[in-house]
Amino acid sequence: MSEDRPLHQRLALVDVNNFYVSCERAFDPRLEGRPVVVLSNNDGCVVARSEEAKRAGIKTGTPWFQVQGRAAALGLVARSSNYELYGDMSARVMEVIGRFGAWQEVYSIDESFIGLPGDEGVLRSTAGRIREAVWRHVGVPVCVGVAPTKTLAKFANHVAKRNPGLDGVCSLGSVPDGEIRRIQSRVPVTGLWGVGGRTGTRLNALGIDTIADLRDADPLMIRKKFSVVLQRTVLELNGTPCIPEVEERADKAQIMFSRSFSTPVTGRADMDQVMALYAQRGAARMAAEGLRASVLTVTAGVSRFAAAAGATGSGEGPSGGAAPVPGASNPVVSVRLPAPTQDPIVLTRAAVAAMRGRMVPGTRYVRAGVMFSGLEPATGQSTFDAFAGEGEERDMGSLLGNVRARFGEAAIGLGHAGLAEPAGWTMKREFASPRYTTEWKDLPVVSA
DNA sequence: TCTGGGGTCCTAGGACCC
C-alpha cells in the first residue's frame, strides 16, 4: 500500500464522526437527531455516543445499567454493538478515502491517514471533496485534519470536530501560528494522540499542562525522563514528521478471543466449556489468517468492581480503572505448545488443561480469554496426517470453519463446545441491529 | 444483579554467551 512519501508532503487524518452511531443511523433514519449510544459486548457499557447523547451528559465507559433508568426520559436509544456491520462499513469508507490519497495508511476501524499533494488551496478543496464523497457513497459523516505530521493532523482533526463553523475540515496551513498556539494552550496534554492519563500526570508534575507546553519542552529532556515515543510527539508538534508508518503486517503478533460472561462462571465444568469454546473460536481466527501458534495463554478474571467496597476509589480513567492484578482470582497461564499448531483439538485440550490447574472452583469469574502468540504462517501440515489416505488432505480447522460458515456458529464444535443451545453465560445483546450489509436476509428494504 | 475487546510498541531486567 505504501509508496514513497515526499518529505514535505502534507498528510490528512480522515475519521468518521461517532463511527458506530453513524453506522446505525445510516440504516435507521429514525435515529437522526436523537441521542443514541452503542453498547459494548454484553451490553456492558457505553462505547459510542451521538452528539445529542454527549450533550445529555452521557460519558464513554458508563455502565448501561446506570443509564438505563433515565433512557426513556432522555429519549435515549441504545444499540448493541454490531461489529459485522461496522467492519463492512469501515471497508467501504476506507476504499472511498483511498481514492484521494497518494498513499493510505488505515490506522483503525474508522480512521485513515492519507498523503495529499498540492498547495493550501488544493488541500482544502480535496479535504472537502473527501467529506462529500464518503457521505454520498457510504452515508456517514467524516472530519478531515490536514497538517505536516501525523500528530498535528490528529490535532487538526480535533479542531475540525470542535468547530462546526469549519464544516468538518481543518488544514493547519490556513491557520496563523498565533491562533494555533492559542488553541494549543487551552487543550490539556492528554488531549494529544499518544499521551494518556499516566503520562499526563507525570507531565503535569513538571509543569507541562497543555499541548503548547509540551510543544515548547526540550525533546532531549523528554526522552530522558519519558521515552522515545513521547520525544517523537514533541518533534511532531514542531512540524518534524517522525512517526513511521505502521506497516500492515503479513502476520499478526497475537490473536485473542476473550469475552465477559452475562452471568459469572463458578464451576469447573462450566470453565472447561468456556475454554473449549474460546480456544476453538480463536483457532478459527488463526485458521482464517493462515497462522499457527507456539504459545497459548489463558486468562480468567473476577470483577474489578466487586472488591472495591471499602477500597479507596482511586482515580479511574474513562477506560475503566486499573488492570486486574494477576493472582489466584485473575489467573494468567502461558504454555509453550509442543510444536506450533493451529489444530483446534490440540489447542482446546491445552486451554482446558492450563485453566484447570489454576481456576478456583467457587470463585465468581466474570470473564475469560484465550490468546495465541508466537505466530507463524501455517504450512500444509494437518491434524490427521496419520489417518489421511494418500493425496487426502484433512484439516480439522478448515473443516470446522466450513461447517460453521454454512450452518451457523453453533452448528459444530469439539467436546463441550458443540452447543445445542447457548450456555447460561453467553453474551447478552438485547438491542442488536440487523446485519444490513453482510447477510441477505437482513438486507434493508426500501419502499417508494 | 448488571462495568468491552483487541491490539501495538517500548523498556527493564534476567539469562546466556563469549
Added chain:
DNA sequence: TCTGGGGTCCTAGGACCC
C-alpha cells in the same frame, strides 16, 4: 583481597490506542 564487560535474546509489564 580480588570477583569483567559487552552483546543478544527473551519475557513481563506498562502505557497507549480505538
